[in-house]
Amino acid sequence: MSLTRVHNLSISLDGFATGEPQSAEAPFGHAGQRLHEWMFRTRFWDQGGTTGVDDAFAERHSVGIGAEIMGANKFGPPGWQDDPDWKGWWGTEPPFHTPTFVLTHRPRPSIDLEGGTTFHFLDASPADALEAAREAASGQDVRIGGGATVVRDFLAAGLVDQMHVVQVPLVLGRGVRLWDGLEGLEDSYDVEAVSSPSGVVHLTFRRALA
Amino acid sequence: MSLTRVHNLSISLDGFATGEPQSAEAPFGHAGQRLHEWMFRTRFWDQGGTTGVDDAFAERHSVGIGAEIMGANKFGPPGWQDDPDWKGWWGTEPPFHTPTFVLTHRPRPSIDLEGGTTFHFLDASPADALEAAREAASGQDVRIGGGATVVRDFLAAGLVDQMHVVQVPLVLGRGVRLWDGLEGLEDSYDVEAVSSPSGVVHLTFRRALA
Numbered sequence: 024m025s026l027t028r029v030h031n032l033s034i035s036l037d038g039f040a041t042g043e044p045q046s047a048e049a050p051f052g053h054a055g056q057r058l059h060e061w062m063f064r065t066r067f068w069d070q071g072g073t074t075g076v077d078d079a080f081a082e083r084h085s086v087g088i089g090a091e092i093m094g095a096n097k098f099g100p101p102g103w104q105d106d107p108d109w110k111g112w113w114g115t116e117p118p119f120h121t122p123t124f125v126l127t128h129r130p131r132p133s134i135d136l137e138g139g140t141t142f143h144f145l146d147a148s149p150a151d152a153l154e155a156a157r158e159a160a161s162g163q164d165v166r167i168g169g170g171a172t173v174v175r176d177f178l179a180a181g182l183v184d185q186m187h188v189v190q191v192p193l194v195l196g197r198g199v200r201l202w203d204g205l206e207g208l209e210d211s212y213d214v215e216a217v218s219s220p221s222g223v224v225h226l227t228f229r230r231a232l233a
Numbered sequence: 234m235s236l237t238r239v240h241n242l243s244i245s246l247d248g249f250a251t252g253e254p255q256s257a258e259a260p261f262g263h264a265g266q267r268l269h270e271w272m273f274r275t276r277f278w279d280q281g282g283t284t285g286v287d288d289a290f291a292e293r294h295s296v297g298i299g300a301e302i303m304g305a306n307k308f309g310p311p312g313w314q315d316d317p318d319w320k321g322w323w324g325t326e327p328p329f330h331t332p333t334f335v336l337t338h339r340p341r342p343s344i345d346l347e348g349g350t351t352f353h354f355l356d357a358s359p360a361d362a363l364e365a366a367r368e369a370a371s372g373q374d375v376r377i378g379g380g381a382t383v384v385r386d387f388l389a390a391g392l393v394d395q396m397h398v399v400q401v402p403l404v405l406g407r408g409v410r411l412w413d414g415l416e417g418l419e420d421s422y423d424v425e426a427v428s429s430p431s432g433v434v435h436l437t438f439r440r441a442l443a
């Protein structure tokens with residue numbers, strides 16, 4: 024069975040998955056890199072990195088994934104839609120290595136890049152986008168890659184099977200919140216929490232069996 | 234040295250320390266008892282309860298405390314100020330056993346109850362309230378007892394030395410948030426997180442040495 028999964032979604036204590044304002048110079052706004060420092064220290068990110076609980080969670084990101092869905096604000100800074108040459112933040116060989124669907128109200132033709140990443144642009148409901156990604160994933164799982172807006176929409180639509188959230192000991196104060204509009208989410212999921220010596224907490228949500 | 238401490242402050246994943254609306258029938262609004270179930274299962278609360286990490290944290294609540302400061306909304310349901318006979322939720326022998334200062338814009342004469350609890354009513358700034366409580370604590374520590382509004386105000390004023398927050402795997406969606414207005418709180422504190430087999434996460438904040 025092909026599952027829908029979220030991985031390595033990093034939030035502050037107050038639930039923000041990005042700071043503000045987002046820009047070309049500061050993709051995460053005033054949060055800078057602070058939400059992902061835990062990940063940069065793992066072997067998943069850096070050959071010489073740590074191999075403990077943070078790494079164990081981090082590396083599941085790509086295992087068994089056949090397609091990703093991301094939001095327009097993850098794909099580029101505000102205004103990228105006006106730049107016909109924008110191909111994402113990640114250069115000529117993006118780290119996705121699968122068909123990758125960008126949700127946007129201003130779709131454009133698909134872009135084929137090296138290493139197996141093809142960006143497709145979709146103006147579609149979460150359910151329809153998931154159907155397209157599922158088909159492209161040829162039997163493997165679909166990752167919902169973020170940002171918070173898109174993850175929240177897929178959670179609200181009941182489309183997420185597994186979610187891994189990393190809570191970082193920061194109070195960001197402003198940005199885009201993950202939890203808004205999700206009252207009672209715990210009724211649909213088994214939730215586990217494990218703290219790491221690095222200071223972050225890994226939260227896993229698994230869709231509860233009916 | 235007399236410290237200012239917060240203990241057993243229980244919040245949801247989305248940071249709410251109470252649900253809504255608060256009323257005589259439902260002091261925590263739609264949250265019900267869900268924020269404190271972790272505590273009811275400990276020996277601190279119930280002789281036959283658990284003795285692991287949840288209990289270890291819970292029982293520090295009273296150790297070395299000489300006074301408490303609480304908010305008007307912890308002391309009673311909306312409107313208690315109009316009831317001259319209201320003496321708090323806790324009956325004739327409240328569990329505080331120290332001078333206890335209730336912050337309210339409508340102060341009334343002090344109330345002496347059994348077991349060492351005296352309620353004093355103060356319309357004062359956090360700093361002035363702390364000075365009064367500190368004096369009453371005769372050398373022991375002062376606990377900021379909640380709710381979130383009062384804890385947040387004391388944090389914002391830089392008056393809290395140690396804080397213990399318990400994060401419960403619920404998304405409440407509405408109520409009173411702890412973290413609002415506290416951007417950058419981590420700069421002033423050493424933060425530790427530890428997960429419990431019960432599913433909650435204990436977060437401790439210790440004021441960083443200058």
Ligand SMILES: NC(=O)c1ccc[n+]([C@@H]2O[C@H](COP(=O)([O-])OP(=O)(O)OC[C@H]3O[C@@H](n4cnc5c(N)ncnc54)[C@H](OP(=O)(O)O)[C@@H]3O)[C@@H](O)[C@H]2O)c1
Pocket residue numbers: 031032033034039040041042045050051052058093094095096097098126127128129145146147148149168169170171172173174176199
């Ligand atoms: N903390 C983490 O782990 C993490 C992970 C990933 C990303 N991020 C960061 O989060 C930020 C982006 O997150 P975000 O919440 O602001 O935005 P986002 O989820 O990336 O994108 C939201 C935007 O996508 C478009 N969109 C969403 N659903 C759509 C639909 N069904 N149909 C058509 N268009 C749709 C809309 O843009 P338009 O209306 O403009 O088309 C919408 O405003 C970036 O800073 C990124 O770097 C953080």
Ligand SMILES: NC(=O)c1ccc[n+]([C@@H]2O[C@H](COP(=O)([O-])OP(=O)(O)OC[C@H]3O[C@@H](n4cnc5c(N)ncnc54)[C@H](OP(=O)(O)O)[C@@H]3O)[C@@H](O)[C@H]2O)c1
Pocket residue numbers: 241242243244249250251255260261262268303304305306307308336337338339355356357358359378379380381382383384386409
């Ligand atoms: N989750 C937990 O662990 C926990 C812990 C404790 C309490 N609670 C719950 O939290 C809720 C209460 O929290 P809350 O945030 O709504 O309110 P609160 O912090 O208990 O009280 C806030 C109120 O206290 C008064 N006040 C605060 N500072 C003052 C000052 N400097 N001078 C004068 N008056 C001042 C004001 O009331 P007036 O303007 O009316 O005077 C203010 O609206 C209750 O449901 C309680 O059961 C939860």
